[in-house]
Amino acid sequence: MAPPAxxxxxxxxxxAFALIVAVLYALVFFTGDGKATPKLGIDLQGGTxxxxxxxxxxxxxxxxxxLNQAKAIIDQRVNGLGVNGAEVVLDGNNLVxxxxxxxxxxxxxxxxxxxxxFRKVVTALPAGPQPTQPTTPPAQSSAPAAPSGGxxxxxxxxxxxxxxPSGGQQPPTSSAAPAPAQDPAAAVDxxxxxxxxxxxxxxxxxxxxxxxxxxxxxxxxxxDPLRGNDDPNLPLVTCSEDRTEKYVLDKVFLPGKEVAxxxxxxxxxxPGFIVELDFRSGGxxxxxxFTSANVGQRAAFVLDSQVVSAPRIESAIxxxxxxxxxxxxxxxxxxxxxxxxxxxxxxxxAASEAETVSAxxxxxxxxxxxxxxxxxxxxxxxxxxxxYRALGVLTILSLALSGVLVYAVLVLLGRxxxxxxxxxxxxxxxxSIGITADSFIVFFERLKxxxxxxxxxxxxVPRAWTRARRTILSADTxxxxxxxxxxxxxxGQVKGFAFTMGxxxxxxxxxxxxxxxxxxxxxxxxxxxxxxxxxxLGAMQRMGAAQRAANKVAATxxxxxx
Numbered sequence: 001m002a003p004p005a006x007x008x009x010x011x012x013x014x015x016a017f018a019l020i021v022a023v024l025y026a027l028v029f030f031t032g033d034g035k036a037t038p039k040l041g042i043d044l045q046g047g048t049x050x051x052x053x054x055x056x057x058x059x060x061x062x063x064x065x066x067l068n069q070a071k072a073i074i075d076q077r078v079n080g081l082g083v084n085g086a087e088v089v090l091d092g093n094n095l096v097x098x099x100x101x102x103x104x105x106x107x108x109x110x111x112x113x114x115x116x117x118f119r120k121v122v123t124a125l126p127a128g129p130q131p132t133q134p135t136t137p138p139a140q141s142s143a144p145a146a147p148s149g150g151x152x153x154x155x156x157x158x159x160x161x162x163x164x165p166s167g168g169q170q171p172p173t174s175s176a177a178p179a180p181a182q183d184p185a186a187a188v189d190x191x192x193x194x195x196x197x198x199x200x201x202x203x204x205x206x207x208x209x210x211x212x213x214x215x216x217x218x219x220x221x222x223x224d225p226l227r228g229n230d231d232p233n234l235p236l237v238t239c240s241e242d243r244t245e246k247y248v249l250d251k252v253f254l255p256g257k258e259v260a261x262x263x264x265x266x267x268x269x270x271p272g273f274i275v276e277l278d279f280r281s282g283g284x285x286x287x288x289x290f291t292s293a294n295v296g297q298r299a300a301f302v303l304d305s306q307v308v309s310a311p312r313i314e315s316a317i318x319x320x321x322x323x324x325x326x327x328x329x330x331x332x333x334x335x336x337x338x339x340x341x342x343x344x345x346x347x348x349x350a351a352s353e354a355e356t357v358s359a360x361x362x363x364x365x366x367x368x369x370x371x372x373x374x375x376x377x378x379x380x381x382x383x384x385x386x387x388y389r390a391l392g393v394l395t396i397l398s399l400a401l402s403g404v405l406v407y408a409v410l411v412l413l414g415r416x417x418x419x420x421x422x423x424x425x426x427x428x429x430x431x432s433i434g435i436t437a438d439s440f441i442v443f444f445e446r447l448k449x450x451x452x453x454x455x456x457x458x459x460x461v462p463r464a465w466t467r468a469r470r471t472i473l474s475a476d477t478x479x480x481x482x483x484x485x486x487x488x489x490x491x492g493q494v495k496g497f498a499f500t501m502g503x504x505x506x507x508x509x510x511x512x513x514x515x516x517x518x519x520x521x522x523x524x525x526x527x528x529x530x531x532x533x534x535x536x537l538g539a540m541q542r543m544g545a546a547q548r549a550a551n552k553v554a555a556t557x558x559x560x561x562x
Contacts, residue, residue, distance in 0.1 A: 010517070010518030010519070010521040010522055011518070013513070013514045013515070013517065013518040014514070014515065014518050014519075016514055017401070017510070017511075017514035017515050020405070020510070020514070021401075021404060021405060021408070024405070024408035024409065024412065025408055027408075027412055028408050028411050028412060031415070032415040033415075036407075036411055037411065038407070038410040038411050038413075038414045038420075038421050039414035039415075039418070039419065039420045039421065040100065040366075040420060040421055040422070041098070041100055041420035041421055041422030041423075041425070041496070042098045042099070042100040042420075042422065043422040043423040043424075043493075044100075044366045044421065044422060044423065044426075045100050046100065046356075047098065047099050047100035047356075048098070048099050048355070048356050049096065049097070049098045049099075049355045050096070050097045050098075050099075050355075051091075051094050051095075051096050051097075052094060052095040052096075052097065052349035053093075053094055053349060054067075054093050054094070054348070054349055061093065062093055067090055067093065067095075068090070070095060070349070071088055071090050071095055074088050074095060074097065075088050078097070078099070087420070089495075095349065100420060116256040116259060116277075116301055116302065116303050116308070117232055117252040117254070117255055117256050117301075117302045118252065118253055118254035118255075118287075118290075118299055118300070118301060118302070119236065119249035119250055119251065119252055119253065119299065119300045119302055120249065120250040120253065120294070120297070120298075120299055120300075121247055121248075121249060121250075121297070121298040121299060121300050121310050122211075122235070122247075122248040122249060122250055123211075123212075123215065123247065123248040124245055124246070124247050124248075124298070124310065125215060125245065125246055125247075126244070126245060126246075127220040127221075127239060127240070127243055127244050127245055127246050195225040196225050196226060196229050198225075199224075199225045199226040200226060200229070200230070200231065200234075202214045202217075202237075203218070203226060203236060203237040203238065204226075204230060204231055204234040204235060204236055204237075205234075205235070206234065206235060211235060211237055211248045212248075214237040214248075215237050215246060215247075215248055218237055218238075218239065218246050220239035220240075220243040220244075220246055221243060224238070224239070224305060224306065226238075226305050227304055227305045227306065227348070228304045228305055228348030228349070229305065229348050230302075230305045232251065232252035232255065233251055233252070234251060235248065235249060235250055235251055236248075236249045236251075236302070236305070237249070238302070238305055238306055238307060239306060239307065240306065240307045240308075240310070241303070241306045241307060241308050245307070245310075247300060247307055247310065249300050249302065249307075252302075253286070253290055254283060254286050254287055254290065255283075258279050258280050258282060258283025258284075258286070258287075259277050259278070259279060259280075259283065260278045260279060260280045260283075261277070261278045262275055262276070262277050262278075262336075262337040262338075263275070263276050263337050264276075264328070264330065264333035264334040264336070264337040265333075272328055272329065273328040273329060273330050273332075273333035273334075274323045274324065274328065274333065275323065275324040275328070275333050275336050275337045276321065276322075276323050276324075276337075277321070277322050277323065277324065278320060278321055279320040279321070279322075280320075281320070283320065284318075284319065284320025287317060287320065287322070288316060288317065288318040288319075288320075291313050291315075291316045291317045291318075292316035292318075294313055295313050295314065295315060295316065296312065296313065296314075297312065297313055298310050298311065298312045298313070299311075299313065301324060304348075308324060309324060324336070366423075366426075369423055369426035369427070369430070370426075372430055373426070373429065373430045373433070376430055376433050376434075377399065377433060380395075380399070380433060380434075380437050381395075381396050384396060384437075384440075388444055390523060390529050391444050391447075391520070391523070394440075394516065394519050394520060394523065395437065395440045395444075395516075397515075397519065398436075398440060398511055398512070398515055398516040398519070399433070399436060399437065401511055401515050402436055402504075402507060402508065402511045405507050405510065405511065406429065406503070406504060406507055409503065409507065419499075421496075421500075422493055422496050423493070424493040424494060424495075424496040424497040424500075425496040425497065425499065425500040426500075427497055428496065428497040428498070428499070428500030428501040428504065429500050429501075429504060431497075431501055432500065432501050432504030432505065432508070435475075435476070435479055435501075435504065435505055435508060436504065436508045436511070436512075438475065439472045439475070439476065439508055439509075439512045439516075440512070440516060442468050442471050442472055442475070443464065443465065443468040443472065443512070443516065443517070443520070445468075446464040446465075446467050446468040446471075447460055447461065447464035447468075447520070449464070450463050450464045452543055452547070456530075457523075457524045457530040458524040458525060458530065460524075461520055461521055461524045465517055465520075472509075472512060473509075476505050476506075476508060476509055479501070479502075479505045480502050480505045480506065483498045483499075483501045483502030483505060484498070484502055486498035486501075487499055487502065
C-alpha cells in the first residue's frame with residue numbers, strides 16, 4: 001500500500017534517477033574512447049554478410065558438436081582480425097557471419113578449412129591450353145634455402161601466396177593425417193555430394209593414367225567441388241590458388257596439425273609481409289628429413305585442396321621454421337596467419353551467399369528508421385496532449401527521459417560487450433515506445449477513475465498509483481518474457497529486435513517508478529498544474545458529480561416510493 005501523498009518525497013526518486021543518468025553519462029564520456037556514439041551494425045554502416053553452407057563427401061548431417069566447434073573457431077578468427085561488431089550466428093546447419101565496416105570483405109575468407117598440408121609435386125602444367133603430354137615442372141627461381149626458407153612468389157595478391165623451400169621426393173606415407181573436413185559431415189544436397197564423389201574418384205586416383213587424364217581435363221577457371229574435402233592419404237590433382245598452374249601431387253607427407261603457430265611478419269629483404277610458420281617437434285623433424293632428402297625437388301603447400309605455393313628446395317630446412325611468402329600486405333598476411341593460427345574447421349564450408357551492404361544504403365535505412373520513430377513519437381505526443389493535457393506533457397517528458405537513459409546504455413553496451421545497433425534493434429525501440437506510453441496510460445486512467453469517484457487530484461494519486469503499479473508490473477513482465485523467449489529462440493537480426501525490446505521494457509520500469517510517478521505527485525501538489533482545466537481532469541470531476549447526483553436522485557425517488 002502506497003503511503004499518503006503528503007508523506008511521499010518525490011524529490012528522492014527524482015534525485016535517484018538523476019544520479020543514475022549522471023553515472024551512465026560519466027561512464028560514456030570518461031571511459032573507453034569517450035565518444036557518445038553507439039556501435040552500428042551492418043544494416044546501418046554497411047558491411048558484409050556471408051552465409052557458409054556445410055559440405056561433406058557423403059551428405060550426412062553434421063553433429064551439433066561439430067557445428068558449435070566450427071562456430072567457436074570462426075569466432076576466434078574474427079576476433080584475431082580485430083574487427084569490431086562482427087557476429088557469427090549458427091542458423092540450422094549454416095553459419096552466418098556479419099562484419100560491419102570498411103574491412104568487412106575479410107569475412108569472405110573466414111570459412112576456410114585452413115589445414116595446410118604438405119604434398120610432393122609429381123607433375124606440374126600451366127593452367128592455360130594443355131599440351132598432349134604433361135611436362136616436367138618448369139624450373140623456378142628461389143632464394144637460397146635457410147631455416148625460414150623462401151621462394152619466388154606464385155600466389156595471387158591476397159590469400160594465395162608462395163611458400164618457402166619445401167617439397168621433394170618420395171614422401172613418407174606413415175605421417176599422413178586424416179582430413180579435418182571428413183570427420184563430422186555436413187548436410188548438403190545430393191547433387192553436391194555426388195559432385196564431390198566424382199571429383200575424388202577422378203582426381204584422387206592412384207593410377208598414373210587416370211591422374212594424367214584428370215590433369216588434362218581439369219579446368220582451373222571453374223569452382224572446385226572437392227575444395228576442403230580431399231583425402232590426404234591419396235594423391236591429388238588440383239590447381240594453384242591463383243589458377244595459373246595445375247599439379248599432380250602425391251599423398252600428404254606432413255599434416256597441417258603439425259603447424260604450431262603462424263604469424264604475419266615484415267619481409268626481411270624488402271617491402272611487404274610474409275606468413276611465418278613454426279612446426280611442432282614431430283613436424284619439424286619430418287620437415288627437416290624431407291627437405292634433406294629432396295633437394296632440387298618441389299613440394300606444395302596445399303590449403304583447402306588448392307596449392308598456395310610450390311617452390312623448389314635448394315637445401316635442407318632444419319629448425320622447424322618456414323615461411324609462406326607472396327604479394328602480401330599487412331592485412332592479407334595477418335588474415336591468413338590468423339586463419340591458420342586458430343586451427344582447422346571440423347567441417348568443410350562453402351560460401352553459399354555473400355551480401356555486401358553499402359554505407360549509403362545503411363545511412364538511408366537509418367534515416368528511414370529514425371523517421372518512422374519520429375512519426376510514432378509525434379503521434380503519441382499529439383494524442384497525449386489532446387487527451388491528457390498537462391499529464392500529457394508529463395508523458396512527453398518521461399519519454400524524453402527514457403530516450404536519454406536508453407541512449408547511454410546503448411553506447412556502454414557497444415563499448416563493453418560489442419553490442420551493435422541494427423535496423424531490427426531500431427524496430428525494437430520503435431515498438432517499445434508503445435510499451436512505455438502504455439505504462440503512463442494505465443497510471444493516468446486509474447487516476448481518472450479515482451477522480452470520477454469524487455477524490456481530488458492530490459488524494460487520487462496514491463490510490464491510483466497503488467492499483468496501476470500492479471498492472472504496469474504485470475504488463476512489463478509479460479513483455480519482457482516474450483522478448484526473452486524470442487531472443488533465446490531466434491537467430492540473426494531477430495535477436496537484435498528482441499534484445500532492444502526487452503532492454504527498453506526494463507528501462508521503462510526505471511522511468512515510471514523514478515520519474516513519472518514523482519512528477520505526477522509534484523503536479524498534484526501544484527495549484528496551477530492541478531487546476532481541473534489544465535490537468536484534464538475537470539471533465540472527470542463533472543462526470544463524477546453528475547453520476548453521484550443522479551444516483552442520489554434515484555435513491556431519493558426509491559425511498560419515496562417505498
